[in-house]
Amino acid sequence: xxxxxxxxxxxxxxxxxxxxxxxxxxxxxxxxxxxxxxxxxxxxxxxxx
Numbered sequence: 001x002x003x004x005x006x007x008x009x010x011x012x013x014x015x016x017x018x019x020x021x022x023x024x025x026x027x028x029x030x031x032x033x034x035x036x037x038x039x040x041x042x043x044x045x046x047x048x049x
Contacts, residue, residue, distance in 0.1 A: 003030035
């Protein structure tokens with residue numbers, strides 16, 4: 001799946017448990033889960049940010 005790109009933390013509010021962080025692979029900021037994984041269907045499998 002593809003993570004949603006973001007500019008600020010606000011962009012990630014609709015996607016539960018994600019933060020606006022730089023993807024280690026391409027260094028673009030995206031809404032990613034706490035372990036830098038991509039949310040599946042808008043949800044993170046892990047519970048921490």
